[in-house]
Amino acid sequence: MEISPFVRDLPKVELHLHIEGTLEPDLKFKLAERNGVEIPYKTEQEVKDSYQFTDLASFLDAYYEGMRVLLTPQDFYDLAMAYFERVAAQNVRYVEMFFDPQAHTARGVPFHTVISGLHRAQLEADRRFGIKSGLIMCFLRDFQAEFAMATLLEALPYRDWIIGVGLDSDETGNPPEKFAEVFARARAEGFLLTMHCDVDIKNSVNHIRQVIETIGVDRIDHGTNIVEAPELVAEVKKRGIGLTSCPISNTWVSDSSKVELIKQLVTDGVEISVHSDDPAYFGGYIAENYQRVADEGELDNAFLANLARNAVRSSWATPMLKQEILAEIDATEKRYQQEA
Known part of the structure; x- marks a missing residue:
């Protein structure tokens, strides 16, 4: 996919990014060799060829299988730094990254091992690239709520390193209200x-209703089925709840990219933004997702700039950093208008 100069230069905020989903085949092989972990592939191309997903469940099988090579703080540092290096070239200015501690502690990797490696990478990314970031600890919804609560309590000593909590993995039979407590x-x-x-x-739609009314979330990840319930669209607008959409991953786990729904929600005044989800598995980082929206939706630079602003506004960055990035977006849009 060819990335346009405007998409490349547009300052970006990434809010929907699973750091374990950035494990590229080359790093997977490197970590497997370093840690003595056997993997069922001989080449990087074989790994890529295995990424043939038809739904969320088939993706999750590959996602969790890949994590087996992540064992030490250095592994998690290398994983995150590889992501930061890649998106620095896409002018990502701020990231809120998900991590799945239960997927690691359940296989014997201590919580501290995971978070210490990620935190060290965050500090290094700020120093080297000027990319600031926060961690969102996700609970796995296909585990019991008691395990989630235990994980939350284990995370409390690292409270200053974690800005929020989320919920991901297999949603079938695991509604939001399961984790209300x-x-x-x-x-x-x-x-x-x-x-x-x-x-x-x-x-x-019922799950979206639960996250708004029962859980009281600050943001919703994915959530484009909200268009089926106009009263919920009105409610997220009223409450200022942003949505994070991932067009490329949508094409792998559903019947389309949902670009038309993104356009509709923007028109309706919903603070929806565009992100990459699990880019190593779905074949596109944040710039590729912006480009997919631009190409498929036949959208101009002004629309893309507004998507970028939505990401800033619905982020959990400091007010000062938000103002800084919004000013950079304005300046980039103005420069391209003048050059047109």
Whole structure:
């Protein structure tokens, strides 16, 4: 995919990014060799060829299989730094990255191992690239709520390193309300809240209603099925709840990129923005997702700039950093207008 100069230069904020989903085949092989982990592939191309997903469940199988090579703080540092290096070239200015500690602690990797490696990479990315970032700890919804609560309590000593909590993994049979007590405790501890409401799943609208009315989230991940319930569209606008959409990954786990729904929600005044989800598996980082929206939706630079502003506004960055990035977006848009 060819990235336009405007998309390349546009200052970006990434809010929907699973750091374990940035494990590229070359790093997977490197870590497997370093840690003595056997993987069922001989070449990087074989790994890429195995990424043939038909739904969320088939993606998750590959996603969790890939994590087996992540064992040490250095592994998690290398994983995050590889992502930061890549998106620095796409003018990403701020990132809120998900991490899935239960997927690691369940296989014997300590919580501290995971978060210490990621935190060190965050500090290095700020120093080397000027990319500031925050961590969002996601609970896996296909585990029991008691495990999520235990993970939340284990995370409390690292409270200053984590800005919020989220909910991801297999949504089928695992509604948001299953974790209401966990998220209430997280809110009481001062964490911001978001939850995945995956596209086109059974009971999607009901799940969106739960995250708004029962959980009281600050943001919704995916969530484009909200267009089926105009009263919920009105409610997220009223409450200032942003949505994070991932067009390229949508094409792998549903019947389309949902670009038309993104356009509709922007027109309706919803603070929806565009992100990459699990780019190593779905074949596109944030710039590729912006370009997909631009090409498929036949959208101009002004629309893309507004998507970028939506990401800034619905982020959990400091007010000062938000103002700084918004000014950079304005300046970039103005420069391209003058050059046109």
